[in-house]
Amino acid sequence: MTSTTMNVSNQEHKLSVSHFILMGFPSSPQRQLLYFGLFFVTYTLTLTGNAAIACAVRADRHLHTLMYILLGNFSLLEICYVTSTVPNMLANFLSTSKSISFVSCFAQFYFFFSFGCDEGFFLCIMAFV
Template sequence: MVYFVVFSVTYMLTLMGNAAIVCAVFCDQHLHTPMYILLGNFSFLEICYVTTTVPNMLANFLSETKTITFVGCFVQFYFFFSFGCDEGFYLCIMAFDRYLAICHPLHYPAIMTTHLCTGLAAFGWLSGFVLFIIPVALISQLSYCGSNIIDHFICDPVPLMALSCSKSHTTKIIYSTFNTIFMVGTFMFILISYALVIFSVLRIPSATGKRKAFSTCASHLIVVILFFGSVMTMYARPGSEKPLEFQKVVTLFYSVITPLLNPLIYSLRNKDMKAALQNVFFGKLICSTNEAHL
């Protein structure tokens, strides 16, 4: 019951925080720019991402059976890691947007058009669902004829492959290679983007300009470090055997804790977002109160 209460509160705060950002971006005309549109999509993606695992985990806290069907397990596996893959691509897209805005400010409106922003947003949503068909198809074709107990709170590929009674060396190599290419590729793209941003910011003559430029990137960089740091610790080392408890803790961090922290990071460090949240919620509350008095 303690775990149920703790993770129920965490889940509700995650939903409320990310939904608040989505509402602020949707309702405030000042935030209808590519940077905030991408942030709104990213926050909605976080809601989908955390919802693929936490409700089932909460149900298991109260259930005595704690079972999941074979199909249900792989459906959870597919959606959870597809949304996770989408997060990685969205962080790349947001880094690219910051690169254009800071390194090419005069050409930014002409390059980051509504058409391009919409295309990048659609790519961020669809890419993970296309790419993760291959790992799910490979792992689901393994033979499962022994123990059917997954020592994890989600259908993670590592314990799933450990349950297989068929030789899965090729599948493990393909899966590890896939993860490594994806994570290293996206992470390097972000690092290169921000290296160019830093070089550009250092050339800004005024201290105020430098501070403003760094402040717009700081929130995104913190999210990148939290997400990629935990995910690469878990999946980017092919052949490394990690203790099960360590795997659970790391998975818990990037699947539950990171989506909870993201709204706080973006809202607390961003004056425009804080103002939009106040206008959307407190402004509507004041208007509603005044209308009631009238």
């Protein structure tokens, strides 16, 4: 009795993701520019307002109490929190490829999540003070 044996190579097919394609707001390029402008103005006002709070707390000695120091630190944390995502979103409004690498996506998620958790901790501390 003869049997034919087929050699099947048992190769593992590794699927690796190198980029994610961001869908965003599906609209015309003119509307993308409008979105860019609105988010850019909002981002700029957020940075300016939080920087003003942090500078005011640092500059005025009367504000060197625990609650104001926490507010100043909270403002700096808010700047970091917003900066972890918004610049990439603004770049994607103007881009035609609208993709993000896996490493960049992971880093952005890490910082966004970390700063978000830190904001929650700051709010808890401020609630008890």
